[in-house]
Amino acid sequence: MNIVVCVKQTPDTAATVTVENGKVTWGDAPLVLNPWDEFAVEQSLRIKEAHGGKVTVISLGLEGAREALKQALAMGCDEAILLQDPSFAAADTLVASAALAAALRKLDPLDLALFGRTSVDSDTGVTAAQVARRLGWPSLTLVAAVVAVDPQGRTIEVERMLEEGRQQVRAQLPAVVSVVKEIGEPRYPSFMGIRKASKAEIPTWSAADMGLQAPSPAVTWPALIAPPRVNTHCEMISADSPGEAAAQLVQRLMEEKVL
Amino acid sequence: MADRIFVYIDHHLGEAVVASWEALYAASTIAASMSSGVTALVVGDGVRSLAEEAIAHGASAAVVRESPSLKDFRPELYADVVSGVLKESRPEVLVLPTTGRTRELGAMVAVDLDTGVTPDAIALEVEESAVVATRPIYAGKLLTKEVSRTRRPQIVMVRSRAFPRPTPDTARKGPVDVAAVTPGASATEVLGYRASDGGVSLTDASVIVSGGRGVSNNGRLTPPPEITDEKQQEIWRAHQGFELIRQMASVLGAAVGASRAAVDAGYIPYSNQVGQTGKVVAPDLYIACGISGAIQHLAGMRTSKTIVAINKDPEAPIFKLARFGIVGDLYEIVPALTEAFRTQLGK
Amino acid sequence: MEFRISDEQEMVVRMVRDFGQKEVLPIIREWDRRQEMAPQILPRMAELGILGICVPERYGGQGFDYLTLGLVCEELEAVDSTLRVVMSVHMGLNSLALLQWGTEAQRQAFLIPQARGEKIAGFGLTEPGVGSDVAAMASTARRQGEDYLLNGEKMWISLATKAHHILWFARTDLGSAGDPHDGISAFLLETDRPGVTRGDIHGKLGVRAGSTGWVHCQDVRLPAANRLGEEGEGFRIAMSCLDNGRYTVAAGATGLIRASLDASLRYANERRAFGRSISGFQLIQQKLAVMVQSYEAARLLYLRAGWMKNAGLRNTRETSLAKWYATDASFAAASEAIQIHGAYGYSDEYDVERYLRNSRGAMIYEGTSEIHQLMQAGYALGTRKDAQLRCELPAYDPTYWRAPGSAPAGRRTT
Secondary structure, eight states: OEEEEEEOEEEOTTSOOEEETTEEEOTTOOEEEOHHHHHHHHHHHHHHHHHOOEEEEEEESOTTHHHHHHHHHHHTOSEEEEEOOGGGTTOOHHHHHHHHHHHHHHHOSOSEEEEESOOTTTOOOOHHHHHHHHHTOOEEEEEEEEEEEETTTTEEEEEEEETTEEEEEEEESSEEEEEOGGGOOOOOOOHHHHHHHHHOOOOEEOTGGGTOOOOOOSOEEEEEEOOOOOOOOOEEOOOSSHHHHHHHHHHHHHHTTOO | OOOSEEEEOOEETTEEOHHHHHHHHHHHHHHTTTTOOEEEEEEESSOHHHHHHHHHTTOSEEEEEEOGGGSSOOHHHHHHHHHHHHHHHOOSEEEEEOOHHHHHHHHHHHHHTTOOEEEEESEEEEETTEEEEEEEETTTTEEEEEEOSSOSSEEEEEOTTSSOOOOOOTTOOOOEEEEEOOOOOOSEEEEEEEOOOSOOOGGGOSEEEEEOGGGGOOTTOOOOTTOOSHHHHHHHHHHHHHHHHHHHHHHHTOEEEEOHHHHHTTSSOGGGBOOOOOSSOOOSEEEEESOOOOOTTOHHHHTOSEEEEEESOTTOTHHHHOSEEEESOHHHHHHHHHHHHHHHTTO | OOOOOOHHHHHHHHHHHHHIIIIIHHHHHHHHHHTSOOTTHHHHHHHTTGGGTTSOGGGTSOOOOHHHHHHHHHHHHHHOHHHHHHHIIIIIIIIHHHHHHOOHHHIIIIIHHHHTTSSOEEEEOOBTTBSSOGGGOOOEEEEETTEEEEEEEEEEEETTTTOSEEEEEEEOOOSSSSOGGGSEEEEEEETTSTTEEEEEOOOOSSOTTSOEEEEEEEEEEEEGGGEESSTTOHHHHHHHHHHHHHHHHHHHHHHHHHHHHHHHHHHHHHOEETTEEGGGSHHHHHHHHHHHHHHHHHHHHHHHHHHHHHTTOOOHHHHHHHHHHHHHHHHHHHHHHHHHHGGGGGSTTSSHHHHHHHHHHHTTSSSOHHHHHHHHHHHHHTOOOOOOOSBOOOOOOHHHHHOOSOOOOOOBOO
């Protein structure tokens, strides 16, 4: 099976993120492989282990994204490619999905393209579906379990996590899949993997390399806001009955957008 | 002339999700500045009644597109239909609630129409005929304003519970345009549905409901006569308290936690003890029931964005840490809160 | 001089840190209270390849260098000392001795399964009546034809009941003439041989989530092929083993200082008194600063020792210095960390009391702090000199370490 996993490099979730000069900054906190993408890499490797084949990891990013690619290689991916181009700067999901789709076309014939459900920075969760739309492949997002893969019959059966419960879906390959945490704990990079990864040659593909005229982004971000630090002044809720107190509290929680 | 604001009504097998009405409310807040009404868009099979529900919740009109092959949600087919309607009606704005389904749908329609899509909006404002959405990023540590300045339609998905639900008025009427559609073939087949597997894991819960020593404190409870040992009676009472906590957690989709004191006292297994948070999520909400808070080291509590404390003792140190507090008997407050949550969340 | 670890080493550090945080940290307090070793620790460390980290691939290892061994030990002990103790005895004291002194046949029979984690290795030097005074050991190994007959008891043996192979030291020269230092030999003992009995020791102040015990040999028959090195070389072999064991202890203690520092920074930022965060009080700040200083110094000392091992340079002095410094400093750091935590530091609610209890042992084993002070004074005064060994620990050569193959290794000087 020919599998591609799409990953992103993001700041560590433990980092303190603030706004400085109108830009997001995380100080010197390290950049890591987007935690959701670790699950996608893990699932790609499991499918390869079950059915044979190859896993290529790709990322749209700057030079630093090579670290995220190396982490994926160390986990066991076979090859890595960095997608980099000036026209990808200030990319919104329209641009990102166009670039990723172009890379997938160049890597065709493929069976599966895997994504994490979202990235912990921009957190839109739409890129996978947009890539699928561009390629005309089925989109299977929020996959909690891969029930069966039939490489000969060219189908995949999954369970998706919807708000109402699990939806069981079968789709034709090639397909785009995005995964949630329930799919299974990601493995650690192996020591051998770490060695291979640190030596790996990671080629860069520009827009031209992929035959792509990148679209211009549709979305812009006019302002960044750091929510004010709430000081822990406790608001005591008191009422005549437990029921009233409860109702008041719930209302306050809704007002403060806590729930 | 068609309304300039469309709202997609998300549903599961013909039953509307509450968030769809919140989306209608959100749309109504911008409709005035855009001098527009709001048209509800319903896609599915046998979903005509949703159009009337939408109008009752504030839509001025509704468009319904139906086909038997649209009974189950399949993003490709739904996107084909929605994009088709939008290409014809050419609204300025499409508002959707943010759900697992609509994220895919909004994403695909955005590609079809070469426009932007903004999920999880918690606020909307209109600036020079463009809708500026505010949404959380970096796990809510920051907020960003997002706008599709020139592309139309602007596709905005509002986050659950960010907007209130309008009170329905079943006397409201409006034009409903119903038509059958014939979607193309699909490479996807929905095989069925099943309920989700068990509880939420403590390590990556976004909401935690936690119990402390106070859960055993209920003199009104009588243990069964066969339990004669005092310590066992205490543990039995604690189990009753934790059952109430479990029920609240269930309604909230939360994980059940415990303070070290409760674990040490044998009320609940060590695996429930609140500890390190997971990599991806830090709790947004921590509800501490019967926890004195003299123990500030509860790691899960430390990183929680909002702490709600329920305790009999008004002097309990936890009230210094909490954002909201209720002084009272958790045996009364917790069930009352569970009911209030149930009502609010429409469960 | 580059004061930077490689990208590869960074990735190894991150991986081991993740393992510790995810799989050990959540359960360690429970097992420390039970005074038992969690059963999954050794199999997991074996599975992940940690137990063979710096052994050449041709001997079943992962092919990393000695610096990486130190870095890994720092990460392991930052979670709990028991993890690093495993590395100290399995790798530092036993496996590296096979690399240094073993015949090819011994490496095939013992080192390969150890590096693969299929067999667990331990070190049997200390006896109930013999600690610092190694030469006075009472265990005997009587030559009988092609075999030796082992008798004696070893105590305070880490992984006593878990190890498959123990590097056992015993007196082979049973006469009273001759320097006792020259009458000791080293043996590769399989613990399933008839006559070997073992037991656990509980009630230790620290390293409670580990396994410490005694091993007794009653007329245990061992073929001469199991003797490591030549007859009478045992003392020198034991001392060279300690060069490697102490290195892991130094690196681990450095991790312990870091753990105390990190815990103290977290707590100081949260705790408030007199209307403000205690991190603003100068006496608290002083404690934090001292921890930083000792962490940085300890780290540089062990990294230097690791670098020297990589370069094939004799490093007894530098390793001793690193071990003495780091272990004393880790005890002081843990004690101050408890002070910063106030009463909470006195409870096992927080980790710092466990750091203190764990750190205390390292000041005693692998050479007491007092022994190291005598060594350092000896070097400084010129009364102590390191004689060249018949076999030295091979310098790290990536080509050799990372190639599969059967060529014999090691630099022999005779």
